[in-house]
Amino acid sequence: MFDHPSYDHHEGVHFFEDERSGLKAIIAVHSTARGPAAGGCRMWDYDTGEDALRDALRLSQGMSFKNAMADLPLGGGKAVIWGNSRTGKSKELFEAFGRAIESLNGSYYTAEDVGIDTDDIAIVSTQTKYVAGLDTGAAASGDPSPTTALGVYRGIKACAERAFGTGDLSGRVIAVQGVGSVGGYLCDHLANEGAKLFIADIDKVELEAVRSRTGAEIIAPESIYDTDAEIFSPNALGAIINPQTLPRLKAKVIAGGANNQLASPEMGFAVQERGILYAPDYVINGGGIINVAAEISGEYSRDWVMTKLDTLVDTLGHVLDEALSANEPTHLVADRMARARIASSRPA
Ligand SMILES: NC(=O)c1ccc[n+]([C@@H]2O[C@H](COP(=O)([O-])OP(=O)(O)OC[C@H]3O[C@@H](n4cnc5c(N)ncnc54)[C@H](O)[C@@H]3O)[C@@H](O)[C@H]2O)c1
DSSP states (O other): OTOTTTSSOOSSSEEEEEETTTEEEEEEEEOOOOEEEEEOEEEEOOOOOHHHHHHHHHHHHHHHHHHHHHTTTOOEEEEEHHHHEEEEEOHHHEEEEEEEHHTTTTTTTBBBBOOOHHHHHHTTTTTTTOOOOOSSSTTTOSSSSSHHHHHHHHHHHHHHHHSSSSOTTTTTTEEEESSSSSHHHHHHHHHHHHTTEEEEOOOOOHHHHHHHHHHEEEOOOOGGSSSSEEEEEEESSOOOBBBTGGGOOOSSOOOOOOOSOSHHHHEEEEEEEEOOOOOOOOHHHHHHHEEEEHHHHHSOOOHHHHHHHHHHHHHHHHHHHHHHHTTTHHHHHHHHHHHHHHHSOOOO
16 A cells, blocks of 8 residues: 555555444545545446555545645545445445444545435435535535636636636537536536537536536547537546547647546646646646535534635636746646645644
8 A cells, every 4th residue: 555656655555344234444644634534425437456456545635635725624534435436335334434434533525426316425424424515504515616616607607707808608619528517517617608619528417517508519438538619617526637638639728627637747747737727637637625624513504604615716827827927837836835834734
């Protein structure tokens, strides 16, 4: 574990198996320097346990950085459940997962991520109080996706302002990869402002729903990288900016909600070399965790969430401006800022 390429001084990496329900889960706690680790749970049918581990390690580190950049009193962690979210869910599985979280005594809070919905989280909450993203309850914050999407939309405008001289998106051609929870809400915002949308997804039902709401044009999933778009917005899975896809992109901006968009840090340099402005994913997609943090605080306030979102958009602007003026890749500037924020919170 200590030599794993994605291991970054994680405080704890926990493996859980429950034979009765079939649960196989990994909970990675990257840092609790700023507060309890918080980050969603992803359910995915990984090819190997190694793939699941790599995802848990990378996503949890991303959460530390994300929570720091959103200026939240939270550390970073993430859970992955190894299984098919369409066929592998059961009450027993999420109860076992809830017990796993409870056994960590509050060092990790969970919520929704890919493959997990509010019904699943409600079952988890019967076994542990270290859970957020609930639909009901005194401080319930519900689905974080609309707030994530709002932050991504505002972040895209901040990028457009720097790349095109105006944040106005009317008439801008935008390719959106993934129109699930975040991508779907995002398309609504973009279409409302008059952007011309191309959308791709492997889920035909979601695609059709978004097309009929927004008038977007549907593109085959593999062709989205070749679309003649000014902005590319990834809102599906990670590692989609890689040596195979980057040369195909025509966009001047990459800005979307997906986690871990760069296949490797080197891709951040390659993106800059191509003259593309990249919004670091864990900065632009911090809206959802802000919404979740309001729930964890025990007293949900929409005003507090919106104020934090304003600050987040400003922080993204600082990252972009610093990178542009120092001629540095944006991911490097964001990483430096995030690590400095975490280090300054660590008890002496
Ligand atoms: N939900 C949130 O609040 C939140 C917050 C921060 C980051 N994120 C990240 O945003 C991304 C999307 O999250 P979500 O909650 O919308 O998940 P989701 O499961 O609702 O949506 C993901 C969509 O991507 C599609 N997809 C999968 N593979 C694809 C492919 N090869 N090409 C095109 N589309 C594909 C899926 O069919 C699905 O519609 C994830 O990377 C997630 O980690 C989500």
